[in-house]
Amino acid sequence: MSDTQASRIVLAKRPTGTPAQDCFRTETVALGEPADGQVLVKTRYLSVDPYMRGRMNDVKSYVPPYRLDEPISGGAICEVIASRASHLQPGDLVLTQTGWQTHALLAAEKVRKLDPVPQPVTLALGLLGMTGLTAYFGLIDICDPKPGETVVVSGAAGAVGMVVGQIGKILGCRVVGIAGSDAKNRYLTEELGFDAAVNYKSPTFYEDLKRACPDGVDVYFDNVGGPVTDAVMKRINDFARISVCGQISLYNLSEPDVGPRIAPILLTRKAKMQGFIVGDYHARFPEGMAQLSKWYNDGKLKSEETIIKGFDRTIEAFLGLFTGINTGKLIVEVE
Amino acid sequence: MSDTQASRIVLAKRPTGTPAQDCFRTETVALGEPADGQVLVKTRYLSVDPYMRGRMNDVKSYVPPYRLDEPISGGAICEVIASRASHLQPGDLVLTQTGWQTHALLAAEKVRKLDPVPQPVTLALGLLGMTGLTAYFGLIDICDPKPGETVVVSGAAGAVGMVVGQIGKILGCRVVGIAGSDAKNRYLTEELGFDAAVNYKSPTFYEDLKRACPDGVDVYFDNVGGPVTDAVMKRINDFARISVCGQISLYNLSEPDVGPRIAPILLTRKAKMQGFIVGDYHARFPEGMAQLSKWYNDGKLKSEETIIKGFDRTIEAFLGLFTGINTGKLIVEVE
Numbered sequence: 001m002s003d004t005q006a007s008r009i010v011l012a013k014r015p016t017g018t019p020a021q022d023c024f025r026t027e028t029v030a031l032g033e034p035a036d037g038q039v040l041v042k043t044r045y046l047s048v049d050p051y052m053r054g055r056m057n058d059v060k061s062y063v064p065p066y067r068l069d070e071p072i073s074g075g076a077i078c079e080v081i082a083s084r085a086s087h088l089q090p091g092d093l094v095l096t097q098t099g100w101q102t103h104a105l106l107a108a109e110k111v112r113k114l115d116p117v118p119q120p121v122t123l124a125l126g127l128l129g130m131t132g133l134t135a136y137f138g139l140i141d142i143c144d145p146k147p148g149e150t151v152v153v154s155g156a157a158g159a160v161g162m163v164v165g166q167i168g169k170i171l172g173c174r175v176v177g178i179a180g181s182d183a184k185n186r187y188l189t190e191e192l193g194f195d196a197a198v199n200y201k202s203p204t205f206y207e208d209l210k211r212a213c214p215d216g217v218d219v220y221f222d223n224v225g226g227p228v229t230d231a232v233m234k235r236i237n238d239f240a241r242i243s244v245c246g247q248i249s250l251y252n253l254s255e256p257d258v259g260p261r262i263a264p265i266l267l268t269r270k271a272k273m274q275g276f277i278v279g280d281y282h283a284r285f286p287e288g289m290a291q292l293s294k295w296y297n298d299g300k301l302k303s304e305e306t307i308i309k310g311f312d313r314t315i316e317a318f319l320g321l322f323t324g325i326n327t328g329k330l331i332v333e334v335e
Numbered sequence: 336m337s338d339t340q341a342s343r344i345v346l347a348k349r350p351t352g353t354p355a356q357d358c359f360r361t362e363t364v365a366l367g368e369p370a371d372g373q374v375l376v377k378t379r380y381l382s383v384d385p386y387m388r389g390r391m392n393d394v395k396s397y398v399p400p401y402r403l404d405e406p407i408s409g410g411a412i413c414e415v416i417a418s419r420a421s422h423l424q425p426g427d428l429v430l431t432q433t434g435w436q437t438h439a440l441l442a443a444e445k446v447r448k449l450d451p452v453p454q455p456v457t458l459a460l461g462l463l464g465m466t467g468l469t470a471y472f473g474l475i476d477i478c479d480p481k482p483g484e485t486v487v488v489s490g491a492a493g494a495v496g497m498v499v500g501q502i503g504k505i506l507g508c509r510v511v512g513i514a515g516s517d518a519k520n521r522y523l524t525e526e527l528g529f530d531a532a533v534n535y536k537s538p539t540f541y542e543d544l545k546r547a548c549p550d551g552v553d554v555y556f557d558n559v560g561g562p563v564t565d566a567v568m569k570r571i572n573d574f575a576r577i578s579v580c581g582q583i584s585l586y587n588l589s590e591p592d593v594g595p596r597i598a599p600i601l602l603t604r605k606a607k608m609q610g611f612i613v614g615d616y617h618a619r620f621p622e623g624m625a626q627l628s629k630w631y632n633d634g635k636l637k638s639e640e641t642i643i644k645g646f647d648r649t650i651e652a653f654l655g656l657f658t659g660i661n662t663g664k665l666i667v668e669v670e
Binding site: 054060061062222225226229238244245246247250256257258259260261262263264265266267268269270271272273274275276277280 | 389395396397557560561564573579580581582585591592593594595596597598599600601602603604605606607608609610611612615
């Protein structure tokens with residue numbers, strides 16, 4: 001059996017500001033046969049996520065930075081094509097962290113077999129994967145929303161935001177989404193049951209937000225940061241809970257941003273703002289998965305995905321996160 | 336019996352920036368005899384506190400703004416001089432909210448008899464009053480400090496900060512204070528047992544802070560906000576807890592301040608920042624008072640007060656809070 005040729009996208013240099021194509025390099029490497037305890041996998045779907053931008057910087061964060069000249073790692077659904085691990089067979093679909101590469105040789109303990117395989121399988125990267133769990137724990141554990149409260153979510157048409165809003169509705173809250181196009185906002189209100197959605201690109205954004213939250217904001221799930229968050233902060237109620245999940249509007253700035261100070265607002269409103277990452281809830285993943293699966297199977301949670309076809313469009317897909325090309329989870333299908 | 340002449344300081348106009356003398360007016364009013372259920376009191380000691388500055392603005396906050404042409408209310412220790420309430424006798428010392436006035440006619444249910452009377456009585460405004468309770472709940476409830484963790488407190492030589500640091504030591508933490516003079520800092524380390532104290536006015540402040548916190552910052556109790564807090568935020572550890580008690584450095588700004596955004600730090604460090612006011616812990620005051628009294632009686636907590644003599648120096652005392660004239664609780668003795 002001849003060697004497998006794997007394409008992989010490595011970090012060629014660390015971006016300053018918005019990443020350009022020359023920050024990445026596509027390489028071809030030959031992979032041998034799996035050794036004992038290894039599997040050879042072929043990537044079917046890979047995830048592009050905003051947090052990856054942070055890992056391209058060489059700074060302290062909740063995950064170590066990507067290393068230069070190494071592939072961009074991240075969630076991927078792969079098919080086993082050769083195995084020397086007894087519990088994995090060719091044809092098995094597995095969840096891996098191989099990221100932006102078409103094939104990989106992996107230690108069997110580094111992959112998780114999808115059993116049962118969700119339908120569609122891409123749910124394992126989205127609603128029934130890290131995305132859904134992020135929404136679940138960030139909203140429920142940090143924000144503890146009560147029926148009748150107003151929940152605002154930024155990046156509402158993104159992968160996590162869309163799940164957050166739907167969970168808010170399941171819990172009996174008034175849910176207001178913030179997204180960057182009227183089409184996305186129509187989707188949120190008409191298809192996903194959000195009570196209102198406002199377009200942060202509108203010149204009347206702040207007035208629209210006020211009108212959408214007549215009783216103020218009790219819970220804010222923040223995926224974007226920056227001026228959008230500045231606007232929401234002006235409307236928070238006493239004892240508001242703010243979960244900081246992402247700050248995508250700031251990730252491509254080459255210098256740290258300044259903005260209105262928020263500690264005085266937290267003080268006068270007796271509010272809480274808390275950052276989190278889903279990995280810290282690892283011990284509770286079974287709880288989250290069970291609840292998300294139940295809601296999905298009961299038809300209470302809908303999944304929306306934007307699928308880009310072709311491994312060679314991975315970088316384009318990733319950069320599209322920052323211009324908002326996606327509605328819901330953005331996934332690259334490796335053909 | 337002739338009418339009692341009461342002096343009182345009213346808010347003459349709302350300050351912009353640092354309050355000037357012409358924001359206040361001292362009036363003399365004649366008080367009659369107490370009606371049934373009332374007491375006539377004479378103020379012995381009154382409290383000047385940073386939060387009062389916020390109430391001078393006409394903005395939404397956790398307490399309603401002061402009204403123009405009405406006395407500045409706040410904590411005061413008074414002596415009953417005439418009573419038509421059976422449980423209060425002339426000579427009784429009571430805790431009131433009469434604030435900046437020498438005498439007042441009050442409904443008996445609005446005063447709390449000091450029984451026993453703490454020694455010195457001014458403890459009822461400081462360590463064994465709102466000040467101590469603020470430190471206690473803000474540190475213990477919001478920050479949950481663990482033995483061995485590093486606790487940083489800003490405004491460390493102020494009324495609340497001084498108690499926070501001492502409680503941190505009782506709980507087995509490494510305690511680092513931030514204050515505005517080397518003399519104050521010597522007091523913190525030499526008299527109160529702080530592990531280190533840094534002067535935010537020093538040109539080497541940030542380096543000093545780094546050196547004082549070699550293992551980073553797990554807990555930050557913030558009384559001041561602004562650039563001091565910006566510096567501390569750079570040093571917080573994963574899962575840090577930040578309690579926002581005050582923002583005195585910002586209270587006299589005429590426009591809202593801007594500064595480095597902190598949500599990205601909260602995100603990458605998975606940290607929590609939470610505002611609070613002590614009044615929301617009302618139901619747990621007995622717990623807090625019992626613990627503070629026990630620590631004080633056991634010699635584990637020391638009280639420090641700066642007492643200014645003379646009602647006519649009240650405004651000067653209040654303004655001194657913003658220039659840091661005080662070490663510990665600042666109290667006006669009404670002669």
